Amino acid sequence: MKNLYFVLLVSLLISCNSKKKKDLTNTEDGRPSLSQIFSEFDADKDGKLSRAEVNGPLADDFDAIDTNQDGFLSETELTAAPGPKYEEEQIIDKSEINTTIKTLAINTEYFIQDNIIGDITQEKITLSGIETLCYVIKTHSQATEHQMGPWCPRHIEDGMEKGGLWFKDDKVYDVSGHFIAQLDEFYSDDKWKLYREDGTVKYTETEEACLAAAKPDVEEAYNNYCVECLPEYFKDQVTTFFIPVKPVYLNTSQNLGRTGIGIAFNGVNFDPPAPTHAILAAHTIAPLDDHGGHVNPHGGYHYHAVAGGTKEIEQPDVHAPIVGYAIDGFGIYALKDKNNHLAADLDECGGHSDAVRGYHYHAGAVGDNQIIKCLHGLPGYTQVQE
Known part of the structure; x- marks a missing residue:
């Protein structure tokens, strides 16, 4: 019975991810609801799923689904879980687009051109059901303006x-x-x-x-x-970023995918939280x-935090410098401004708007293990060729 429910759960996850407002207590064709299936897995009835209570793809993808990194899966996390190809299949209703929010187009001159493979091109791509003009940016995701590493000391007496x-x-x-x-x-x-x-x-x-x-x-x-x-080890990997030329603000925030959540001006990938x-x-x-930053086999060198040392573009006012772009095209700015003050009134994703920059994000603190928390724009995506 549990295996049958698991197959239904995977099917339902795909359905719920493309229809986020769907009522979870009533499903089509008489199928069990997510709440019912969740209850079936929840052996100790504590309202959350531990590693020991799941198997198959849920066990394999546990850390990716566990977005708050508390060691358990909630119904909310299961609903939002971005499984294989989920981001491609998700359809966003155009009514979610908010054109009253100021947005700025990406400035490709900010990138270190020597770190870009070939030219930055433009291509019309369907993102979540919406045809969008995107920049196509290819890199080897290798930093040049700072040393990569060190990571592990060699002896317990090392400083x-x-x-x-x-x-x-x-x-x-x-x-x-x-x-x-x-x-x-x-x-x-x-x-x-x-x-x-x-x-x-x-x-x-x-x-x-x-x-x-x-x-x-x-x-x-x-x-x-x-x-x-x-x-x-992975210097020949090619990471391709598909990012909207001009970001599209959405009223409903989007969960971060499992792949890159943005790009620094040196072409290095900003990643979701480390598992x-x-x-x-x-x-x-x-x-x-x-x-x-550190290195893994699937993305080469990448950042889990904005800690300084990468190229920054200073602002004409006291605002924090911009350090890169999120995968939805909105700028990512440093945590603090020139007066060492934190940004105020940030939303659930870590973003806000002002008259100069429009909507944009501020990177979290290094210890947060979270550069940004979610996306408020139509998300692009990355591909890694190993």
Whole structure:
């Protein structure tokens, strides 16, 4: 019975994702509602699904669906879950478009041209059922204006300059050798030990080790490792961004997909939150470098935080500089302005409007593990050619 409900759940997820306002308590053709199916999976009846209560695609995609990273799946997260091809199949009603909100077209001159493969072209693409003129931007997602790394120290006596950053409860920590040595106390779990008896740190030294450890189901041999993948492993990957030339503001916010959520001016991908629960479950850490980036096999070097060091475009007033564009075409600006003040009146996605820039986003703090929280524009998408 549970397997039958699971098949229905996958079918219903696709349906609900394309019709977000659908009543979840009544379904067509007499099928069980999402609430009913959710209840069937919820063995302990606590109103949420743990890893132990799900299987199949839900288990495989647990971290992507768990958008608030609390280790459980809610009905809301299941409704919004962007499964394979869901973003392509989702249809947005044109009545959601709000033309009263000021929007600015992307300025392609902001990009570091040496980091772009070929020319930035334009192409009409159907996004969520709406024909849209998009920029097509191809990059190798490799930073040039700052060093990529370091990530993992090599010995527990190494200082913080030998490692990157890690975060917990909105706070940022330097991954020094001492930090590695104290992880059992840091997480109140004596199973943590990322170093050998001689004090050397266990880290992924090869591409093979990177491939085995940098995935949700970490291979057992690489439990208790510091995960470090090098940019050169994936330097030939091509990431293609399809982003509206002029963003279209939507009244209803859109959930972030699993792939890139935007692009920095150096051509590097802004990514959704790092799947920290999957990483920590294997007693591993995958540090960010001081610029908020690290490497995985599916996107090469990418950012999970805006930490400075990338190209910025200063504003004519005291407003924070722009650091890149979201996948919907709206600008992403730094967290604080020239007076070190935080932006006020941000909406649920981390955005707001002003007379100069129109609608735009402000990046979250480094410790948030969340550059932006959702999208308020018609979303484009990315493709990675490995």
